[in-house]
Amino acid sequence: MKDYFILQFKMLNRQLTEWGIEPVIGYILGLFAFIVISIKLFKETQFAEYIYIALALSLVIKLNEVNRNDFLKLCYSRKEYIKIRIFENLIVSIALITFLLFQEKYLSSILLSISVCFFSLIDLKNKSSYTLPTPFYKHPFEFTVGFRSNYFIYFFAYFLTFMSISVDNFNLGIFSLILTLLSCLNYYTNSEDAFYVWVFSLTPKEFISYKLKNIIQYSTILCLPIIISLSLFFYTKIEIIVGFQFLGYLFIFTTMLAKYSVFPEKLNIRFGIVFALTLWLPPLLLLIIPYLYIQSTKKLKEILQ
């Protein structure tokens, strides 16, 4: 069991190194960021407690992956397996449980600890063959895969739009639009298998245009319910809505270019820093987009030769 956790620790360190972060610095910065964000979250919203519970449970459910657990069952005895599962579930949720205790949310932290242990004992096998339909079947894959993995985010975003109209809060509506656009952007943060680029009979420029067309077309489909609703109920602020939508396209496009500028490697922490800078100062995109475009065409040329 000890060997298993040492191996997991090594794998985590390797992942951090791959992202361009020195593991020790990563842990210190991670802990610091967690404390700062947690304090702010509990100060700003009354729902922080529930957000923490949901976050802890989602992490635990993610660990309850069938193939992974089947592998562990094959490797270890039943007793060892349960011990491993309890420990790893506690490890991923310990920071959140501790902070709940620190905030004197005793009942939540106890219930969460029990739930986390309970999830170690059950297998969440999805035997359903249901396929979620999407409007993106003509040009797979980013939006088809992304929508099926994160469809609940869109329902939540549309609910927020509805709430923003109900309570006459335009900022909340804009937040729902940003949430939707960020979710679309997330589809372009992971590098796909090189085969899925290689297979295209396109030049790098044509390939980028094809991807850009998909971004505009499909993110518009997802944002349209929000844009229409907000435009109808906050029609005096239509320029702001259009402005955010346009910025959204630019940020998704930038992320797509960033991905292909280092392809087939994964995006690293440097992109995170540059991205944060552009969020803070969007005009920087005017410099970054041409640079990333040149880099992407160079990288894509190697694969699409």
Added chain:
Amino acid sequence: MISIENLSKSYGSKIVLENINLNFEKGKVYGIVGENGAGKTTLFKCIAGLEKHNGAINCEYGKPKDFLGYLQTEPYFFSKITGNEYIQLLCNARNLTNTDLKEKNIFDLPLNEYAVKYSTGMRKKLAFTAILLQENKLFILDEPFNGVDIHSNIIITEIIHKLKEMGKSIIISSHIFSTLNDTCDEIFLLKNGKIIKRVLKEEFSNLESEMKAFTIGNKIEKLNLK
């Protein structure tokens, strides 16, 4: 159709392929055999342009990748993409609009289900169907019979014969000698990154016995099974 001249590939100081010279003609089926790690998949990736290499690959039609159907040993599938969408994606990549997938689904795959839920053999059949619908001129099939049921093996063999008739070139790697015997016109033996032997159809039976003797040797005795 495609000729390979002095193709070499190294990873750092490790030479994986050394001075490979091959010529693939239209309407012929070629087999590449070799032990695990001999360099078969690397050679395929080099031909496909997925790996950088030294040496030249000359094609009659231009860039090989634009008319090449590459069936990988373990095709990669996105977590939530259906069989239909996978085929659509590969056809889009070649600017083809495919209709009537139902009719063309000869392996009876559940195309509306997520591909990751398919068994190993079904995944292989899906990837094979997709490259067939791409209307390619050259095919590289890296272990096409692995994990596939016996009925589908028969269909795959017949498809290879049909492609040959149509004047397409096919390069196959397989660890099941009988499948190569049934389909290939020529077999190349790859060892430690070099083509050490070229065998024509009439000499296939000798090759099988040679390979058996050479591969097995006294290895089983060394195991000292108890």
